[in-house]
Amino acid sequence: MIIIKKGMTYRTKLIIFFVSAIIITAFVGVYSYASSRILMKDITDLLDKSQDMTMLHSEIEQVQRITEEYLLTRSSDSLQSFYEYVNSISTHSDTLNSNADFNERDIKIINLTEMVNRYLKVLDDTIIAKRNNKVESYTAYYKEAVKQYTYIGDYIEGIMTSDLSESTKKYVELERESARTLTLNYMMFGITIVLVIIIIVLFSFEISKPITKLATYAKEISDGNFDVELPEENSSTEIGILYKAFAKMAVSIKNHINEIKEKQFLERTLIEEKIKNLTMNHSLKEAELRTLQSQVNPHFIFNTINIGANIAMLQGDEITREYLMNFADIMRYNLKGLELDATLEEEILNVKAYMSLLQTRFGDMIDFVYKGPEEQTMLDIVLPRMTLQPLVENAYIHGVAKVENGGIIKLEVEKEEDKVRVIISNTGPEIPRETISLILQGKYRDSQSKSKKTGHTTGIGINNVLSRLQLFFKTDKVMDIRYKDSMTQIILFLPTDNSIFRGGAKKDV
Numbered sequence: 001m002i003i004i005k006k007g008m009t010y011r012t013k014l015i016i017f018f019v020s021a022i023i024i025t026a027f028v029g030v031y032s033y034a035s036s037r038i039l040m041k042d043i044t045d046l047l048d049k050s051q052d053m054t055m056l057h058s059e060i061e062q063v064q065r066i067t068e069e070y071l072l073t074r075s076s077d078s079l080q081s082f083y084e085y086v087n088s089i090s091t092h093s094d095t096l097n098s099n100a101d102f103n104e105r106d107i108k109i110i111n112l113t114e115m116v117n118r119y120l121k122v123l124d125d126t127i128i129a130k131r132n133n134k135v136e137s138y139t140a141y142y143k144e145a146v147k148q149y150t151y152i153g154d155y156i157e158g159i160m161t162s163d164l165s166e167s168t169k170k171y172v173e174l175e176r177e178s179a180r181t182l183t184l185n186y187m188m189f190g191i192t193i194v195l196v197i198i199i200i201v202l203f204s205f206e207i208s209k210p211i212t213k214l215a216t217y218a219k220e221i222s223d224g225n226f227d228v229e230l231p232e233e234n235s236s237t238e239i240g241i242l243y244k245a246f247a248k249m250a251v252s253i254k255n256h257i258n259e260i261k262e263k264q265f266l267e268r269t270l271i272e273e274k275i276k277n278l279t280m281n282h283s284l285k286e287a288e289l290r291t292l293q294s295q296v297n298p299h300f301i302f303n304t305i306n307i308g309a310n311i312a313m314l315q316g317d318e319i320t321r322e323y324l325m326n327f328a329d330i331m332r333y334n335l336k337g338l339e340l341d342a343t344l345e346e347e348i349l350n351v352k353a354y355m356s357l358l359q360t361r362f363g364d365m366i367d368f369v370y371k372g373p374e375e376q377t378m379l380d381i382v383l384p385r386m387t388l389q390p391l392v393e394n395a396y397i398h399g400v401a402k403v404e405n406g407g408i409i410k411l412e413v414e415k416e417e418d419k420v421r422v423i424i425s426n427t428g429p430e431i432p433r434e435t436i437s438l439i440l441q442g443k444y445r446d447s448q449s450k451s452k453k454t455g456h457t458t459g460i461g462i463n464n465v466l467s468r469l470q471l472f473f474k475t476d477k478v479m480d481i482r483y484k485d486s487m488t489q490i491i492l493f494l495p496t497d498n499s500i501f502r503g504g505a506k507k508d509v
Contacts, residue, residue, distance in 0.1 A: 050163045057156045059089045064149050067123055108159050119148040323360050326353040345379035347388040365406025373413040378420050384468040391424050391490050399428030422492040436481045
């Protein structure tokens with residue numbers, strides 16, 4: 001109980017009242033703080049456990065993804081990452097297991113760590129089987145790993161759901177305790193307010209009036225009116241500072257919004273310019289293709305005619321006629337234009353004519369083998385004109401021609417599920433993996449910008465063929481490059497499920 005003696009000055013009474021109010025408020029605050037800290041510690045522990053579960057789940061997702069990546073690519077980087085994640089998961093799992101008690105949740109944690117250890121063992125068996133090229137073994141292990149991965153994910157989600165429910169209960173309990181503390185605070189504050197009500201009345205009008213005005217200005221700004229002008233307020237130093245700061249904030253927000261609008265306008269303009277540039281580049285590419293189509297290497301024409309004349313002189317008219325007819329067929333096929341599509345059969349006939357010229361020119365140094373499909377209808381599939389000949393030229397220029405004793409070029413057509421596979425194989429040097437990667441990414445021509453080597457009759461590079469096939473069939477998976485049985489293979493995958501066949505109708509292949 002506070003005792004006010006007579007003779008105390010008003011200042012002393014105010015000090016006693018304020019000190020008493022502070023002591024009461026501090027007591028309530030300490031009590032509230034201590035209660036809240038106890039509950040918050042429980043919630044923090046649950047959140048830490050939930051974080052551990054989240055981290056473990058994330059690492060398991062990563063190791064599953066890296067395992068799939070290694071099975072597809074057999075990359076050494078993937079293998080290294082796999083073992084790093086396995087060690088991390090094992091350490092994390094052991095930590096969870098060592099911290100586990102004998103309550104319901106910790107028993108689930110123990111079960112989880114055992115499942116994780118089994119899962120890591122299956123993944124390790126999968127990697128070992130893959131490295132030993134045991135296809136059936138690593139396939140079976142991988143299926144089991146996927147099954148366990150799914151079950152572990154569900155199990156972790158169940159634990160996290162239970163943790164969330166527990167956190168919610170703790171939060172409700174904290175909220176109730178806060179409500180009780182708040183009620184106590186209100187009571188103490190009420191007593192304190194009664195003691196200082198006279199002082200508040202004296203200052204309320206001076207404080208409330210400018211703040212009410214400031215709230216009105218804030219409402220206008222929140223409604224989008226940033227042109228509101230705030231008058232100077234000198235009722236007190238603190239209110240004056242608040243008005244000036246609010247005015248600067250309003251100007252800053254207005255300037256920032258104007259900057260955003262200006263930036264959006266510039267970005268919109270830039271996007272329009274990019275679209276125009278892309279359209280222009282597309283037109284230039286078409287013009288370039290048409291120009292390349294209309295050009296034929298003069299040196300090749302000269303060599304062809306010269307060889308034809310020599311054959312006419314040395315061998316007789318029949319060989320000359322066949323040679324020149326093949327040459328004329330190639331020229332005629334080239335001059336039809338890239339804008340016209342062709343059937344696979346027309347492309348193969350053009351390749352045969354081209355190989356006939358090469359064999360006539362180089363004799364036994366070049367061997368050409370053609371293996372046709374079992375079903376004739378497969379040859380009716382339509383594809384971009386001048387697709388196969390540039391690839392055959394590439395096989396000769398960068399493969400057979402590099403070998404002193406010549407070599408073999410093969411052309412095979414076969415069925416594979418819903419696709420037609422066209423395989424162009426050649427002996428000769430192996431293409432570096434870096435070059436294969438650039439070709440399949442469509443970057444080979446850019447990386448070889450200083451080189452002028454292209455097909456010696458078509459002027460069309462392999463990058464051009466890849467781009468036209470992807471645009472024609474509307475898929476990126478149309479080409480692959482491999483080195484098998486001492487031969488470089490360029491494999492084309494021509495879809496048949498949505499392909500157009502000669503005559504404008506689809507056919508079952």
